Amino acid sequence: MSEEFQPVAQPHLWGNERIYLDEALESGWVSSRGPFIERFERAFAESIGVAHAVSVTNCTNALHLALDALGIGPGDEVIVPDFTMMAPVFAVLYQRATPVPIDADETWNMDPDAVAVAITPRTRAILAVHTYGHPARIDRLREIADEHNLWLVEDAAEAHGGAVLGRAVGTFGDIACFSFYANKLITTGEGGMIITNCEELAKRVRWKGNMCFGSDEESRYTHESIGFNYRMTNLQAAIGLAQLENAAAALESKLSIAQAYDAALGEIPGLTLPPRSTWAKNVFWVYGVLIRDEFGRSRVELQQRLSSRKIETRRFFTPLHRQPVIRSNGSLLSFPNADLLCERGLYLPSFPCMSTSVIQRVADEIRRARG
Numbered sequence: 001m002s003e004e005f006q007p008v009a010q011p012h013l014w015g016n017e018r019i020y021l022d023e024a025l026e027s028g029w030v031s032s033r034g035p036f037i038e039r040f041e042r043a044f045a046e047s048i049g050v051a052h053a054v055s056v057t058n059c060t061n062a063l064h065l066a067l068d069a070l071g072i073g074p075g076d077e078v079i080v081p082d083f084t085m086m087a088p089v090f091a092v093l094y095q096r097a098t099p100v101p102i103d104a105d106e107t108w109n110m111d112p113d114a115v116a117v118a119i120t121p122r123t124r125a126i127l128a129v130h131t132y133g134h135p136a137r138i139d140r141l142r143e144i145a146d147e148h149n150l151w152l153v154e155d156a157a158e159a160h161g162g163a164v165l166g167r168a169v170g171t172f173g174d175i176a177c178f179s180f181y182a183n184k185l186i187t188t189g190e191g192g193m194i195i196t197n198c199e200e201l202a203k204r205v206r207w208k209g210n211m212c213f214g215s216d217e218e219s220r221y222t223h224e225s226i227g228f229n230y231r232m233t234n235l236q237a238a239i240g241l242a243q244l245e246n247a248a249a250a251l252e253s254k255l256s257i258a259q260a261y262d263a264a265l266g267e268i269p270g271l272t273l274p275p276r277s278t279w280a281k282n283v284f285w286v287y288g289v290l291i292r293d294e295f296g297r298s299r300v301e302l303q304q305r306l307s308s309r310k311i312e313t314r315r316f317f318t319p320l321h322r323q324p325v326i327r328s329n330g331s332l333l334s335f336p337n338a339d340l341l342c343e344r345g346l347y348l349p350s351f352p353c354m355s356t357s358v359i360q361r362v363a364d365e366i367r368r369a370r371g
């Protein structure tokens with residue numbers, strides 16, 4: 001029996017992408033001006049329920065631009081999760097600021113109780129990441145930020161569509177960033193979005209992300225600050241608009257995949273299923289599990305076994321405190337939860353409109369792989 005290769009993620013195109021893209025090409029607006037940019041930005045802002053959305057080249061640059069626009073610079077400390085995708089940490093480093101890592105809680109996100117303790121006179125911002133689809137305790141982080149007069153930045157790349165206490169992820173921060181990479185909820189190939197309710201901040205982000213050009217013809221080539229070219233193209237925005245029209249369907253698909261995995265894997269000893277919380281809407285950007293000793297095989301052994309059965313999986317992130325690129329400051333801090341996630345976590349195939357038969361196949365292979 002030769003089974004088909006099962007990728008861990010795959011973009012889903014709904015149909016209008018090609019139509020809008022054709023329209024954009026026909027119009028001649030191929031670069032970063034053109035009607036789809038504004039349409040996509042406005043539709044995105046409306047879909048989240050915020051006043052302003054600024055499209056950018058990708059989420060890594062979105063995070064950089066957000067920190068730059070907030071005036072984060074050398075000597076400043078920014079509180080980040082220890083267990084995270086590295087883009088938000090890089091954004092802090094681009095600004096020559098210092099990332100201060102916080103261990104994970106039971107939702108696999110930054111533990112708010114540990115955040116409060118990590119604040120020093122140099123702390124300027126909390127950069128929260130909503131990892132693997134389960135939101136961080138962002139309501140608490142908002143309170144802590146307000147108490148200490150800090151900026152709150154949300155990296156919502158993995159929790160597009162998520163909510164905390166009924167309120168959309170991305171609306172708690174002073175500013176929030178999204179990614180439209182191919183494996184995210186919606187994709188523009190490469191791309192990202194910055195959202196905020198603050199008009200001044202939105203203007204600053206747009207200005208800095210567009211080279212800090214002057215505001216009229218006479219001042220056009222007079223630059224008052226260091227600018228970046230982080231502009232999205234009209235072609236990407238055309239694809240993004242079509243994707244956004246189907247974001248709710250993509251999310252529904254992800255949720256039912258997660259439900260089906262829960263049911264198929266729940267009885268297998270030694271697996272910890274992804275977190276669910278009463279106060280949060282987990283969007284299950286990926287479906288991640290932890291392999292405990294009881295399972296009888298290590299995370300690496302299980303991944304090898306599944307790979308030999310043509311099922312692709314992905315290990316969890318390596319925590320910040322283990323990254324060679326971050327010079328050790330001799331800190332004696334430990335991050336036991338982040339270490340555990342790194343050693344024991346892997347995620348399974350899950351993408352919009354994935355066939356449900358895949359879930360049974362994956363569950364069967366996992367059951368057979370037990371030691």
Ligand SMILES: *Cc1c(COP(=O)(O)O)cnc(C)c1O
Nearest residue numbers: 058059060085087157158179181
């Ligand atoms: C994907 C991702 C990013 C980076 O997004 P790009 O658009 O690829 O730059 C940043 N943060 C998180 C949490 C992500 O998952």
